[in-house]
Amino acid sequence: EAGVAQSPRYKIIEKRQSVAFWCNPISGHATLYWYQQILGQGPKLLIQFQNNGVVDDSQLPKDRFSAERLKGVDSTLKIQPAKLEDSAVYLCASSLLSQAGVSGELFFGEGSRLTVL
Amino acid sequence: AQSVAQPEDQVNVAEGNPLTVKCTYSVSGNPYLFWYVQYPNRGLQFLLKYITGDNLVKGSYGFEAEFNKSQTSFHLKKPSALVSDSALYFCAVRALSSGSARQLTFGSGTQLTVLP
Numbered sequence: 094e095a096g097v098a099q100s101p102r103y104k105i106i107e108k109r110q111s112v113a114f115w116c117n118p119i120s121g122h123a124t125l126y127w128y129q130q131i132l133g134q135g136p137k138l139l140i141q142f143q144n145n146g147v148v149d150d151s152q153l154p155k156d157r158f159s160a161e162r163l164k165g166v167d168s169t170l171k172i173q174p175a176k177l178e179d180s181a182v183y184l185c186a187s188s189l190l191s192q193a194g195v196s197g198e199l200f201f202g203e204g205s206r207l208t209v210l
Numbered sequence: 211a212q213s214v215a216q217p218e219d220q221v222n223v224a225e226g227n228p229l230t231v232k233c234t235y236s237v238s239g240n241p242y243l244f245w246y247v248q249y250p251n252r253g254l255q256f257l258l259k260y261i262t263g264d265n266l267v268k269g270s271y272g273f274e275a276e277f278n279k280s281q282t283s284f285h286l287k288k289p290s291a292l293v294s295d296s297a298l299y300f301c302a303v304r305a306l307s308s309g310s311a312r313q314l315t316f317g318s319g320t321q322l323t324v325l326p
Contacts, residue, residue: 097253126314135214135300135316136254149313184253198244199314201253 097202111173118187212237214317231286233301
C-alpha cells in the first residue's frame, strides 16, 4: 500500500517569498491533516480536512497560510509571504473515518522541510 | 483544552534493559491515546493506540503502553531495549467523541537513546 506522498522534501526561500507544498494521502482516507513541526517541538495542527471540507483551521495563520483540497483527494498548503518563524517541517497525514465518524490513527508523510532565510 | 505532557526531553537506557517513556494527558471525556515514533528526517510512524478495553496495549516493534485513568497516564514501555529503538517518541491525545472531529494534540517529544 502506498503511503502519504509529499513534495518537495526540502525548500529554501527568502523571507517574503511564497512557497507551496503538495500532499497525496493514502487512497480512501477521507481525513487529511497539515501539521507544522518546529525543531524541538511536537507537531502542531494547522488544518484538518474531511473529504473536501475544512473541519478545523483554528490554528492556521490565515493572513499568510492557505490550504485547499478541492477534489477531496490531494491537497496544497501555501505560505505567502513567508516569515523567518515559518521555518519548520510541514507534515501531511491522513486517516480513515469510521462509520461512527471517528478518525482513526494518522499516517504521516515524510514531511517538507522549509528554511526561510 | 486538551494537552499532553512528556516530562523527560531525553531518556537514556542500556541495550537489553527495560525502557519507559512517560506521558500524561488532559482531555474532556474519554481519551483516545497514541504513541508515534520519529526517526531522523522522517515522518511520524504509528506505534500503538488505546481506545477502550484492556489497559495494556501492545504495538509495533515489541512496544507496549499502559493506560492509567486515575493517573491520566499512558507510559510507553519495552521489556528489552535495542539500539535501533533510538528515536524521538511522541505521545498524542484526542477526545473520543463519535460523530465529530477532534484535534489530535501531540506532546513535545522524548528523545530515546539506547546505548550499546
